[in-house]
Amino acid sequence: MSAETVLPPDLESGPTDEELVASTVKGDLGAYDELIRRFQGRLYGVIYHLTSNHEDTNDLLMEVFDKAYRSLPTFRGQSSFYTWIYRIAINRSFNFLDKRKRRQGAMSLNELDEDGLPKLDLPDVSPQNDPNKSLMLNELQNKLNESMLKLSKEHRTVVTLFDIQGLAHAEIAKIMGCTEGTVRSRLHYAHKQLQKSLGIYLKK
Amino acid sequence: MSQKEDFSELQKLLRLKRLETPGQEYFNRFVDAFHTYQRREILQEEPWYAKVVEVLFEPWVAGVPRLATVAASAACLVAGVAFFLGPIQSGTAQLADGKVSHPRGIVVAAAQTNASLELQPELIETAAGGEEIQDRPLYVNGHNALAYDSRLTF
Numbered sequence: 001m002s003a004e005t006v007l008p009p010d011l012e013s014g015p016t017d018e019e020l021v022a023s024t025v026k027g028d029l030g031a032y033d034e035l036i037r038r039f040q041g042r043l044y045g046v047i048y049h050l051t052s053n054h055e056d057t058n059d060l061l062m063e064v065f066d067k068a069y070r071s072l073p074t075f076r077g078q079s080s081f082y083t084w085i086y087r088i089a090i091n092r093s094f095n096f097l098d099k100r101k102r103r104q105g106a107m108s109l110n111e112l113d114e115d116g117l118p119k120l121d122l123p124d125v126s127p128q129n130d131p132n133k134s135l136m137l138n139e140l141q142n143k144l145n146e147s148m149l150k151l152s153k154e155h156r157t158v159v160t161l162f163d164i165q166g167l168a169h170a171e172i173a174k175i176m177g178c179t180e181g182t183v184r185s186r187l188h189y190a191h192k193q194l195q196k197s198l199g200i201y202l203k204k
Numbered sequence: 205m206s207q208k209e210d211f212s213e214l215q216k217l218l219r220l221k222r223l224e225t226p227g228q229e230y231f232n233r234f235v236d237a238f239h240t241y242q243r244r245e246i247l248q249e250e251p252w253y254a255k256v257v258e259v260l261f262e263p264w265v266a267g268v269p270r271l272a273t274v275a276a277s278a279a280c281l282v283a284g285v286a287f288f289l290g291p292i293q294s295g296t297a298q299l300a301d302g303k304v305s306h307p308r309g310i311v312v313a314a315a316q317t318n319a320s321l322e323l324q325p326e327l328i329e330t331a332a333g334g335e336e337i338q339d340r341p342l343y344v345n346g347h348n349a350l351a352y353d354s355r356l357t358f
Contacts, residue, residue, distance in 0.1 A: 036234065036235050036238060037235065040231055040234050044225070044231075049221060062237070062238055066238075066242055066245060069242075140217075141220075144217065144221060148221075159218065163215050163218040188209075191214060198214065201217060202213040
């Protein structure tokens with residue numbers, strides 16, 4: 001049960017996240033732009049897989065980077081910037097989901113805005129050339145999103161971070177502020193739930 | 205791991221969600237869009253109390269207030285009422301004969317001795333000038349037990 005591991009951004013080439021944070025605090029706005037470029041894809045993924053809506057994800061992503069920028073002077077470096085900004089993204093998304101739930105009740109799956117879903121970006125498959133395949137992929141995408149939305153936000157988060165983003169249990173535990181045991185147990189429960197609802201799409 | 209707990213196929217399926225992205229063009233434009241967003245936010249910055257109002261009233265508008273919101277609102281209401289009505293005990297003073305004077309003109313017997321915090325039956329002076337024994341004080345003020353005759357009108 002292993003997921004593809006994604007290297008933390010500070011192991012990539014160029015200045016580390018912490019160096020960029022220090023430069024930003026000193027007033028180098030270009031350094032913050034670089035941090036945005038490093039994290040925009042991953043944070044978009046986290047927020048999107050929690051909300052299942054592109055417009056909401058876009059708004060929340062702006063808020064997250066804005067909130068992080070304003071809070072940078074208070075960032076003490078007790079955790080890595082990577083963990084810290086992930087935590088902001090997840091907290092903001094949770095607040096948003098709570099508000100949405102209070103406004104709409106539990107989000108009806110029939111109300112899932114299919115126009116709000118990003119189109120599948122499939123480099124190797126060309127759905128335009130095969131309408132049946134395109135149809136099936138869309139159906140699968142909707143079914144996957146429906147099943148994810150049935151999970152609690154905590155379970156959805158561990159699935160997103162582990163299965164989709166490929167983070168390690170320890171990293172997820174740091175981000176979510178819980179133990180690795182809790183992460184494993186949430187993951188196991190979520191997998192069982194998803195297996196139940198997606199069973200017909202899985203090979204026996 | 206039992207057959208039932210093999211999630212490898214499920215995990216392969218979940219990895220498909222990695223392909224759900226808005227496209228590179230979106231990310232290429234994101235930094236510029238963020239700068240625009242930041243400028244707009246600075247121009248439209250709300251006063252500090254707007255956040256307080258939002259936190260307090262958003263759940264009510266949504267129709268399902270959280271317990272914490274209800275409790276916080278009740279506490280604010282009580283604090284507000286207490287602030288405008290003034291402190292109930294302000295102006296009380298210990299008299300030479302051991303009684304306590306109250307700003308509303310009621311003299312109350314202090315029943316507690318210095319040696320013990322045990323409460324004793326209270327000797328109350330009524331508005332009519334008479335005295336009577338009351339067994340249970342209505343409330344206790346720190347070290348001095350104060351009892352009010354509930355029949356007196358304020």
